[in-house]
Amino acid sequence: MLDKDKFHMMLNRPDILNRIRHNPEISVLVIGGGINGIATFRELALQGIDVLLVEKSDFCAGASAGSSHMLHGGIRYLENGEFRLVREALHERNLMIENAPHYAKPLPTTIPIFKWASGLLNAPLKFVRLSSKPAERGALVIKIGLMMYDFFVRKHQIMPRHQVNLKAKALEKFPHLNPEIVCTATYYDGFMAYPERLCLELLLDAEAANEKAVALNYVSAVHGAGEAVTLKDEVSGEQFEVKPALVVNAAGPWIDFANRAMQQETRFIGGTKGSHLVVDHPELLKAAAGNEIFFENNDGRIVLILPFLDRVMLGTTDIPIDDPDQAECTEDEVDYILHLVKKVFPTIHVDRSHIVFKFTGVRPLPASDAATPGQISRDHSIRVTEAGNGVNYPIFSLVGGKWTTQRAFGEQVADQLLQRLGLSRKVDTKHRAFGGGKNYPKSDVEQRRWIQQLQEKAGISAERAQTLFDRYGTYAEAIAAFCTAEQDYPLENMPDFSQREIIFLARNEKVVHVTDILLRRTLLGMLGKLNRKLVQEIATVMVEEMGWTPLDVQREVALAVETVRVKHNMELV
Ligand SMILES: Cc1cc2nc3c(=O)[nH]c(=O)nc-3n(C[C@H](O)[C@H](O)[C@H](O)COP(=O)(O)OP(=O)(O)OC[C@H]3O[C@@H](n4cnc5c(N)ncnc54)[C@H](O)[C@@H]3O)c2cc1C
Structure with a gap:
């Protein structure tokens, strides 16, 4: 079961920002909070490294949110x-199904x-x-x-x-x-039905394992010079510097843009766009x-x-x-x-x-002169730009990298970084379950027993216990405990979610905007279950937790409508 106290030990956004302002020197800065940046962050965190990850948007909002959701060779x-890639991917596919059985099926x-x-x-x-x-x-x-x-x-x-x-x-x-x-x-x-939650769980587990490993969404790397990388808080507009020994550029399809911001001209990426439809x-x-x-x-x-x-x-x-x-x-x-x-x-x-x-x-594919997109290599590679050209740190750019191979890629990157830092690996992640996949009951009988115990312990209905288990795996225990600690109500416009469930996500899952809940902490957007009334209701439920004014709520609702319109080409009714 999940260690509930870990939630309260973890730093919140203002604390992390404050800490960085006062201690700008870090061993590793990871730019990009897609699956490859997060996998690298987790590997480093588990080896006890002081590492900061920054993501210009929300975690898992780039290529990692656009995949076909397959774990495949x-x-x-x-x-x-x-052949190397297929063999590695098949092994990693199996490890993912074993280590995250709640989301990888x-x-x-x-x-x-x-x-x-x-x-x-x-x-x-x-x-x-x-x-x-x-x-x-x-x-x-x-x-x-x-x-x-x-x-x-x-x-x-x-x-x-x-x-x-x-x-x-x-x-x-x-x-x-x-x-x-x-x-x-x-x-x-x-x-994997929930790639966005998989990303977040890997990240939260990493932070819980190492207090020197912290991650910030809505912070972008905007400039590099000398020993410093300038970061911008996209919420307040504030800029501040960090001084990393090593930089990992895990900006996916934006890798060359991020390198340019650090004065390095690269042409590593030749991205290809892929679209999906969800139909009812x-x-x-x-x-x-x-x-x-x-x-x-x-x-x-x-x-x-x-x-x-x-x-x-x-x-x-x-x-x-x-x-x-x-x-x-x-x-x-x-x-x-x-x-x-x-x-x-x-x-x-x-x-x-x-x-x-x-x-x-x-897709953050390598720049290539292949005749058709289908022929561009889908394998991953680490491209190192040594210190020079105005910056004093080497930059490790993570090119390619499928969802399926995230752990192996993160491991390979971390091993190179550890070598540079003169350190050795302490923890192997091959068989390390994470998030709601920890202590996951595997057989049908075990699952039924687990759900029944949850129902009895939390005093909730069998249906609600099943929903929480399906949605969060064994993490459901912490969520159910939180929901039942005080009076809770189902959402009027989506009754299989509850108000305190939303508050739990907002409090513990690095939520900054209502869109984070709608599009990434839940599947409400992906399954096409959003409407304006529901967005308004969820934003209102979050008011106290986020310290929002009525004007902030209006802005959040408008942002959600605009994001769905611009990024997803859909109108919210
Ligand atoms: C259409 C499609 C289908 C796919 N299907 C599959 C599949 O079925 N199975 C599979 O295994 N793989 C699949 N993939 C591949 C896989 O999804 C990607 O290779 C992988 O998600 C890339 O992750 P990433 O972390 O490298 O990039 P991203 O997820 O894009 O992460 C990079 C992050 O960096 C951030 N960033 C950029 N610039 C900055 C900056 N200056 N400062 C801070 N942050 C910055 C971005 O906001 C972004 O979130 C698919 C990809 C696509 C696009």
């Missing part, structure tokens, strides 16, 4: 010859296959770089890929091996599937039968139809983009994605009226 990367994934032999020539040609032509893969190429997939994890096979079903059997299981298929292949990967479509959800339907279109792009709680996620695109701040889901992308669904489930009608949310992210 990346079967198609085999074709680009990225096994995901049966089915590929509808339309041809037997196609791609047989193209795949090896691509591998030896003699072809860049995207092509649809036939059954034999996919079978070979899946055999390799199984082989890589043969010693740590925690999920069933792949299986090929001929047309008749496949259509029995998926009656709405395009009858032009020749067969389907089903294998297992991982799914019970028929499509049923047709997917709990499987992610995954295939590569004949233009080489990945298509996925992914059950996402009571919604379905559809994706994705892969379009080169220079400025990540300009990324948005365009109408063309919406058309493209909706059209692809037709190819898989021709009798199911999906149109714009089913869309409840849209989101876009920019």
